[in-house]
Amino acid sequence: MDSTSRQIRFTLNGRPVSARVESHLDLVDLLRRFDLFGARESCGQGLCGCCTVLVDGVAVSGCLTLAQLVDGKSVTTVESLDESGELSHVQQAFIDEGAFQCGFCTPGFVMMAHELLKQNPDPNETEIRDYLAGNLCRCAAYPEIIRAVRSAADRMRPA
């Protein structure tokens, strides 16, 4: 263990945890140590959104986040969404609309869609495109993804 590693404590999906982390470790790799594989590294450059997680409720690219900097913070990953035993409205809408093929990008899109709908419960297509512009899908499921976000917005609207 190198001398620049440090013991950190943070909240992970609502539970207090601690870990010893090296200075250069990024948040995606830290999450793997907790057997959380939903956030995955693809571009490693902040471009594709596959590594999207929330830190203190703010969406970030895990690949650009130093693990030591989540000390004392709250980290939320895609694995938190179905903890109740049921899929979230966004997750269900992605399935119903067929908004993926290989699914590699899906956790990132789902996390970003949740953030968008929190800030803007009734987004139009332009707003969805702007918000998700930093998420890339190599299978090009974009039309279905946009439909899924619209559908999730409808499902989440109070009756």
Add this chain to the structure above:
Amino acid sequence: MRGFELVHPASLDEAIKLLDVDDPTVRPFSGGTALMLMMKTGVFQPSILVHLGGLEAEHAAVAVTPEGGLRIGALATLTSVEHSAEVVRVAPVIPRAMKRLANVRVRNVARIGGNLAHGDPHMDLPPVLSSLGGAVTVRGPGGTRSIPIEGLFSGYYETVLTRGELITDVTLPSQRGWASAYLKCTTRSADDWPTLGVAVSLKVTDGAIAESRVMVSAATEKLTRLPSAEAVLKGANAGEDAVARAADAAAAEAETIDDARGSAEYKTELLRVYVKRALGEAIRNGAVQ
């Protein structure tokens, strides 16, 4: 990435002291979005990173100044600037430009001070903020000074900041009566670094252009102001004829450079077209009240 030390100063002055050393591997770290890329590729191997994020409480506010301009703390995230009601009112061109700057996650993390200190000539905010007459307040071992953003960059990825100096604030004068626009042209993919960025600001009085600022980025080695285009605009009617002549003057003046995004000649032609479009858009946008 190799191991390094991440230190957390409790004040700006402590940060300045930590940075006042003759060692380029000791650097400030704000949002880290630019630094992380440089560290991951091995372009930069730090020994000590001085993390500024803990100073957010004192240095991230956005406020309207008594003169009607803006003062933005260096640690304000790009997202907080984008959504600030004050920024939307005083300088609406900033939130418009943010829409196509990186993506939501990067804007959530990147901070305006880190953005301006990075010195990459392809970035969007340097041309926008300099066209608005913006300046940075800088504090270092020798005290505090103000630097106009148009004079902040000394070369490709180079700034005039000296050892131990930190950007603490961004200031903008009142924009009342000024109309602004920013356009970028990405030639390889929509989210690629721009081949060209053009920011213009005009003060129009009774249909005539009293003053203007025309800035070009990305196509030149560093952010560049184009005084000959401004000279053509001065006193002219805010119409198509002046706009076309200013675009020709801009194309004649700017020293564009060749790179993977196109030849210098190609960028000069792009500049002619984009100066015309940006001026037209600024006139259509109309002045800030």
